[in-house]
Amino acid sequence: MAIVIVGAGLGGLALAGVLHVHGIESVVYERDASRDARRQGGMLDIHSGQRALREAGLLDRFLAIARSEGQDMRLLEPDGTLLLQEDTPDDAPALRPEIDRTDLRNLLLDALPERTVRWGSAYDHAEDGVAHFADGTTAPYDLLVGADGANSRVRALLTDAQPAHIGQNVVELAIPDIDRTHPDLAAMVGRGNYWVLGDGKSLAAQRNGDGSVRIGVSFYNTDENWFTETGIPFDNPPAARARLIELLDGWDTRFTTLIAACDDTVTPRTLTTLPAGLTWPSNPAITLLGDAAHLMPPVGEGANMALLDGAELALALAAHPEDFATAVAEYEKEMFKRTAAAARMSADMQELLMSPDASRRMLEFFQPN
Template sequence: MDIAIVGAGLGGLALARVLHVNGIDAVVYEREAWRGARGQGGMLDIHSGQRALRAAGLIDEFYAIARGEGQDMRLLTPDGTLLLQEDTPDDAPLLRPEVDRADLRNLLLDSLPEDVVRWGHAFAFADKGLLHFADSSSAAYDLLVGADGASSRVRALLTDARPVHIGKNVVEIGIPDIDRTHPDLAAMVGRGTYWVLGDGISLAAQRNGDGRVRIGVSFYNTAEDWFATSGIPFDDPAAARARLIELLPGWDPRITALIESCDDTIMPRSSTSLPIGLTWPSTPGATLLGDAAHLMPAVGQGANMALLDGAVLGLALAAHPHDFPAAVKEYEREMFERTGAAARKSADMHELLSSPDAAQKMLAFFQPG
């Protein structure tokens, strides 16, 4: 029977890999023209998702690309007060190592036979066991798995739920080759994450494996149209950086120097999520995983849940190779419970970060009692 996976993100590739190691064929249809067609984002904190990589037979390869030092963290208030500094010993276990999303995706891609991923196939709709693509081609399927992210087209086959804005807007910027170009800022950021919280705003600067520091400036309790009203001229990078700093009145100049030193890559991103605890009646022939199934606030759970989704579904299909409906029901039962709990935790963390005293609450989170 034909298993069609729409989307070559982490969850879809984890599913394809677990099926492959269990002797089950699947095809992944991806709209991008090739693996490097689009940037894959920054670092991921992989914790529970390591179980999926074990099931995929890739845990040793994962440890080879993971960055244990990425677990380092510095937590500050906008006036530059250092509240917490955690430095990871070199021999510490890799419980929550950071990894470049692109590196992890490449690891999964390289673990699959070359013909598993079909690039340049943009899913349009499904009808009577046929996938239809934007180029008018089609392909048969017995099981369709929507792994096509937050804006999933497959989702509509199972539920009317749609992502909604959560009152958070993020401006993504970065400093390339920071150790060479800005060694003083490199020392300030450290080896992992440099996190400033306060005033309903957060600035998170994070080391990437390629020497770039990616920075996200998040504005909480803001409307969906906030970018249009913020006065940030995204078509003029220098003016955009200046406006960003204006939006951080009273912040320590050492912190805003991170913004001044960024290159011209400036990306606005609105944050959305699906309803917490979203479920749907089990439907023969189709299911969802990853952000398509349970998009939640970005606080370190999404990628782990997607990897686990792929592994759990793959193992269920391997256990019921001739009964896809039973496998899907088994997977969805586990997935709904696991990701519902993760979504609730993520929503609680989002609420904490949006509070006026977020820095002190976060300090208490990391140092309870």
């Protein structure tokens, strides 16, 4: 039985890895030319997704490279008021450890047999049980799994649903090697997450395992044309940073100093989601996982849900190796219920972030009593 997985993200690799543990081989087709073709993003908070790593036989290796101290959190208001500081004790359990997305992806990749991932294979379309790729190659399948992210091309085979803008636009920046280049800023950010919320904006700085700090500056209640209307010159990184600092007028200078210290990697992102609770009629030959199935606000659940999707689908296929229709239906029933709850929770958190009193509501979230 031929299993074709489109997309070598966390969900697709978790699927291939757990299938391999159960003696079932698959092939992953990935549009990137290699695992190092582009940056994979920042740190991930892996909690429920640890079950998928256990099923893949990788949990101990994950815990060895994950950063428990990445659970540290500092929450501030734009005027510099510190609302919350949580520092993780050295002996604290790794309930929500942070790990670089690149490290986690490499962990999953290294556990797969050689040639499981076919790099440089951009999916184009599928018909009559054959997947077609942009380079002219084809792959017959008994099961096609769309693990190809927010802008999935496989999704159109099952549903007409498309991602919609959620009213948030983000500019991503980074300070490499911060301990050496800016030790004062490194001490300010700390070991984990550093959040500033207020005025319909946020600045989220996050310590990464490679010694860098990744920063996301978000603007809420904005539309998909906001970047154009605001005139941030992304083709001129110094000018783009200067414009961002202007947009944070009135904020404590410690926060704008973080932006001024960033390198020339300045990336705009418009955030979208799929409808919470999205379902489709089950098809025994096609299914979806991860962001392709349930793109939700980026508040810490997406990667975990993708890992669990991959593991749950693999376990269903292992339980019904000759009956893909039953396996897919069982997987989708569990996935729809689990991810609908996660999507609703993520939407509630997104609503909190977009509220006028976001910092105080976030403090109540972390300290309900």
